[in-house]
């Protein structure tokens with residue numbers, strides 16, 4: 001099964017409502033999609049989210065990386081020597097993890113097809129159903145409480161609340177949500193780097209004192225500030241999850257050696273795809289540290305790949321794969337089934353896509 005062509009296209013999917021974090025506001029998913037064809041007539045699909053404020057990857061940079069650096073390295077290689085294909089992909093240029101992720105995902109799709117099995121089974125086959133949270137955007141407390149009530153009515157048992165925009169209001173936000181939905185629902189909060197370390201400690205301690213029952217706090221401080229992250233981890237009871245601080249397996253190793261966080265958020269757009277995400281899982285297994293699988297604003301192609309990884313690995317215990325649920329439509333045939341909070345991983349070969357429209361390419 002030799003790689004014959006790599007095509008790049010775009011997908012645009014409006015969100016149900018604007019997605020707002022401490023870093024950005026977005027109204028629609030505008031991602032890059034990849035189609036890899038082989039000499040045997042097989043087709044693999046991948047997707048990259050241009051999340052410039054987190055990964056530094058823009059649409060143009062993703063397309064340029066794939067067409068100018070990745071594609072020339074991969075054409076003609078045989079999927080049967082998957083290690084060689086992965087080594088060539090991941091050494092084709094530095095950084096550009098989203099572009100690498102799109103190609104890596106399409107290659108894993110082909111890998112599954114080559115071996116006649118759904119990818120999650122080839123990677124571990126731990127489970128074929130996972131339960132995701134849903135994100136509540138950072139807005140005025142009243143609006144966030146209303147959005148939380150709606151999410152709970154849809155059956156979500158865990159909400160991921162965006163905070164970190166104006167620190168003093170954050171406690172009010174969480175209080176308002178707790179008052180609105182009670183204590184049967186888990187709340188995880190994500191500051192997206194919005195607090196300074198001491199500020200984070202003070203806010204989180206106040207949340208603890210008020211009994212707001214926070215399951216975990218995601219990336220309270222700046223991505224590069226590993227010392228600051230450790231300061232927070234050492235000084236609050238709420239478990240701290242490293243997100244923007246961990247892109248590579250090396251980042252994960254360093255964070256865990258330092259004991260700078262209690263948990264790691266794996267996202268394919270940060271790791272450059274499944275190949276390196278598996279290495280982070282191994283690092284986390286060594287340290288017995290549980291992981292979250294997360295996503296950027298991604299549609300069903302790349303989130304299906306993330307779901308396969310989560311289905312394979314028991315060290316991934318927390319699921320934040322709500323990208324498709326935030327969309328107002330689903331233009332992708334096949335792949336995982338996103339039934340609100342319940343995600344079913346398909347039993348078809350590879351990632352399980354069927355007839356993705358050529359109009360995207």
Ligand SMILES: C[C@H](N)C(=O)N[C@@H](CCC(=O)O)C(=O)O
Pocket residue numbers: 021023024051135160190192243294295296297320321322323
């Ligand atoms: C969409 C997901 N629930 C999420 O919150 N992901 C990111 C931010 C993604 C983005 O800005 O595109 C996160 O910080 O966890």
Ligand SMILES: [Mg+2]
Pocket residue numbers: 190192218219243244265
């Ligand atoms: Mg996050």
